[in-house]
Amino acid sequence: MPKTLSADDIQQFREAMRSVAENAFATRGAQGVTMRELAKELGCSAMTPYRYFRDKDDILAMVRAAAFNRFAAHLEAAAENASGDNRLAVSDAYVAFALDEPHAYRLMFDVNQPEGGYPDLAAAALRAQEMLSRHFERLVDAGLLKGDPQLIGYAYWASLHGFTMLALANQLPLPEAQQPPGHTAPTREAVLAQLRGMLWRGAQP
Structure with a gap:
């Protein structure tokens, strides 16, 4: 008879699965991943994941919800810690998250998954959206x-x-740190600065 799972057991397994599944889904696509493959990569039996998740889509929703929550927390921290009107801080935080966590970012926005059956995913996505809404309000x-x-x-x-x-x-052009000596071409930072300037000028009173 399987042992009763404690809250810590469940959390530890789900977090281990999240890390493995995020990489698998981002690199192979949702259709290219099976529960059996995830179990093998995690080092457990093929049936073990079913003690924690309904199916593969349930795992994908968990991975995406975690990504949205990290994304929202990153933007919230930038807005809270910035001085002045913090416009640049939030946009910098947005780009930094995407470049630091490309797998998570792609899964957040490149996957079409109904949120109705996944309340944690819906809440996490709404958290990110509402953070940006409050910022502009x-x-x-x-x-x-x-x-x-x-x-x-x-x-x-x-x-x-x-x-x-x-x-x-x-x-896009290379970042400043990767440009060759004596370069004259635009940098990635210059492109972002141009984009932000155009956005803010268009919305200023």
């Missing part, structure tokens, strides 16, 4: 930007997402 309330904060937030999100996806695909 504060900027509009302070008179730094003019317009619908929700609409500004979506435009901001879409623009930064495009930048980060191009960066992850190596379709």
Whole structure:
């Protein structure tokens, strides 16, 4: 008879699975991963994951929820610790998360998974969205930007997402630190600064 799982047992297994599954889903795609393969990579029997998850989609939802929560926490910390209107801090934090955790970032936004059956995933995605909404509400309330904060937030999100996806695909100039000596071409930082400047000028009063 299987032993009764404690809360710690469940949490430890789920966290171990999260780490393995995030890499597997990001590199092979959801269709290219099976429960049996995940169990093998984790070093457990093929049936063990079913004691903790309903199916593969349940694991994928758990991985994505964890990514959204880390993403939201990263942006929240940047907004809280920044000085002034913290516009640059939040955009820098957004890009830094995507470049530091590319597997997590791609799974957050490249996977079409119904959130209705996964309340933890829905709550985590909403946390990230509401963080950006609150950020732009504060900027509009302070008179730094003019317009619908929700609409500004979506435009901001879409623009930064495009930048980060191009960066992850190596379709942007190299970062300053990787440029050859005496370079004259634009740097990745210069592209981001140009993008941010265009966004803020368009939304200023």
